[in-house]
Amino acid sequence: MLDYPLLAALAAVIRTGSFERAAQQLHVTPSAVSQRVKLLEERLGSVLVVRGQPCTGTAAGQRLCQHVEQVALLESELRGALPGLAPADGPTTLRIAVNADSLATWFIAAMAEVPGCLFDLVLDDQDHSAEWLRKGEVLAAVTASTAPVPGCNSHPLGALRYRATASPDYMRRHFADGVSAAALAGAPCLTFNRKDRLQVQWLRLALGGMAPGDVPAPPTHWLPSTHAFVDGALAGLGWGMNPEPLVADHLAAGRLVELVPGRPLDVPLHWQQSRIASTTLADLSRAVLRAGRRELHPDGTAAG
Amino acid sequence: MLDYPLLAALAAVIRTGSFERAAQQLHVTPSAVSQRVKLLEERLGSVLVVRGQPCTGTAAGQRLCQHVEQVALLESELRGALPGLAPADGPTTLRIAVNADSLATWFIAAMAEVPGCLFDLVLDDQDHSAEWLRKGEVLAAVTASTAPVPGCNSHPLGALRYRATASPDYMRRHFADGVSAAALAGAPCLTFNRKDRLQVQWLRLALGGMAPGDVPAPPTHWLPSTHAFVDGALAGLGWGMNPEPLVADHLAAGRLVELVPGRPLDVPLHWQQSRIASTTLADLSRAVLRAGRRELHPDGTAAG
Structure with missing residues (x-):
């Protein structure tokens, strides 16, 4: 040993x-x-x-650190089964990878349903969060990746819906003549970081199946914060793909408007969790799947 | 060349x-x-x-990338002075380091006052953001560091005020017998990341000049997002140091309470900017200092 x-x-x-x-x-x-x-x-x-x-x-x-935490998690299970063992050194910590937009909208509700457990959250883009699981650095991940990571189970969560939004003043400045490919090529957008492809995905969708090379590459602000994206759109810095739960009130009140009304982008999310036998992790998984069903949009993959 | x-x-x-x-x-x-x-x-x-x-x-x-951007910035100045030059390839991008709590509370208002400029924001702890400036990777930084980085000017901005906050339900569960050192040692707190010292600083302040080794080290959630800190406190996950502008309404409505009423922690911030001759950067600096005066608390160093 x-x-x-x-x-x-x-x-x-x-x-x-x-x-x-x-x-x-x-x-x-x-x-x-x-x-x-x-x-x-x-x-x-x-x-x-x-x-x-x-x-x-x-x-x-x-x-090695990750190994120690997995052993600690197994020990905490054992203590539940054999109360005669020496008491644990402290509460169990679960290290989880989650995308910033899920953390800002629905994930904390799931965390709050698992009391007595500590969380160590790693934030990464939904297209990259599964890598943390693959490297063994986290026990579970909220990810866009459907293919199960070896040693893990994958469950569909539903889709986080995004709206391409900007302030009315911004729309007047940049899209007075309509939201055309030419206008989009010159109007500043917001991008979370170098991994964020959502604006490009929406442009491709909105401009109707343009070849990847022809999709406009607008000038961009780099703004690595979910709420700063909303605040930046409100302040007229640029347009960006904002999670619907964070902008629904602003849209209803007219503080933000959709670039193309009724053209959202749905990002299907999955919960991938290590098969390590842990009731704490199983409790969290159930809470996460419940929160996903409650807060996210059912999508095609959810039936699979 | x-x-x-x-x-x-x-x-x-x-x-x-x-x-x-x-x-x-x-x-x-x-x-x-x-x-x-x-x-x-x-x-x-x-x-x-x-x-x-x-x-x-x-x-x-x-x-090399940073060098190219500094040259581009100087070129954009030159184009302003000599309009006969060929038009620029696009708008100027300013790369700036800022702490997440400033971005979430007052910094975007300053950005919005400098139209026609794109921002590339690097988020880092206020105790570490000056390092980006020292390494030449950003042109300016919001930082707790008072000593000017070589080649930079430093201006006091005022202090961001933090409140140690938790939900009423959390307070009942963990501090039914009062906020003592013993209770604090067992009650989970929130910590942004490994660089975040605010909870420890507040504990030292609240417990009245305890020796660093004696300050309790509570169990912690690691939660690298300013708004998740507020949401986590509201959900009863733990207590954390939250920026006053984000929790004032929650405190007034009783959704959050202070661990020790009337015991805030003020973090003096400074704006350090490269001395590179750029009117865009000068415009941003003026907007940042105005926003700081408007939104932050005057502190001792502000008079210097």
Whole structure:
């Protein structure tokens, strides 16, 4: 078996970002934590922690850290079954990858249904969140990816509906003569980050099956925050694909308008979860599927 | 002089994240972009782009990209002075580092006052945003750091006020016997990411000058989103340091309460901007300082 006191010290440093906070969490001195991590690094012959502000794990360090958390999760199950065991060191932490727009609209309701569990959320684009699962860095992910990651189950959640929205003033400035391909090519849009393809997907849809190379590439602001997207649209900075739940009131009140009324973009989402036997993870999965059914739009894949 | 058509191709690939989108932006074929980047890499003898989904710059690639954008900014100034020059390829993009809480509360109002300019925002903790400026990756930053970065001017903005907040139900569950050090040590809090020290700073303040090693280290959720912090507090997941502008209504309505009434934490912010001669950047700086004066709390350093 691996040396778990050493591994626990490593995981605490990587998760808290500092030797001091890890020491506090483990109720030992920072120098004890430092010795344990050094010993582990010597045994493995590789650096596991990049010392900095904050301290971060190397690829090997991250992998070990993930292993420690999976073992802790299994231990918490065992304690449920065998109450005579020594009490746990603390509540279980589930590391989950989720797209920012789900977090901003429906995911927190699911989290709140699993009390007594701590969450460590990794935010990534829905087209990339499954990679965290594939790398073993999270236990579950909200993802656009339908193909199950090896070792995981995949469940359809329904679709998050997006509306291409801008302020009325912005529409007057850029689309006084209508929302044409030429006008779209010159009107600034909002893009979350380099992974965000939603604006391009909507342009292709709205312009009716244009070849990818012909779809206009508008000038863009890079704005990596879901609510900043809404605020940026309200302030007239540009148009962007905003989740319907966040803009429905603004649309009804006329503070935002759709570029092309009645032309939403639906993004089907899936819940992929590790098959690791954990009642906490199973509880979360049930809560997530319930919240998805409640808050998302049923879509074609939901029947599959 | 450097070979700018090659550099422009490199910058477009790194900024858009793909050879195809770079080609579209530059109105050339993807193969032409690919050849230009390869030629540049051969001349420099180092890889500049990590090919992937999305493509990203290596450290050298990022540095060249930043140079191209500074030159483009200087060119846009020149075009203002000499209208006879060939028209610009597109609007100027300003790359700025800002903390997520400023973006969520007051920064977009400043951005909206500088029309005709595109923004490329990098989000980072206020204690770390100045590093982007130091590395030359952004032209300006909203930062907690007072010491001017070399080559930059620093202006005090005022302080963003935070309130330690939780839901009434959460308070009943965890602080029925009062907000003591012992109760705080067991009650889950929210932490944005490994760089976020606000909860610890507030604990130290609220518990009256405790030695750093004695401040409780509560169990925590990791929740890297400003609005998810507010939503997480409302849902009873934990307590967290929330920006006053986002929770004032919730506090007034009793949906959230302060852990210790009337014990806020003020975080003084500064605007640090590169001394590069740019009227666009100067316009933004004036708008940022105005928005800061309007939306932030005057603090001691504001008089300096």
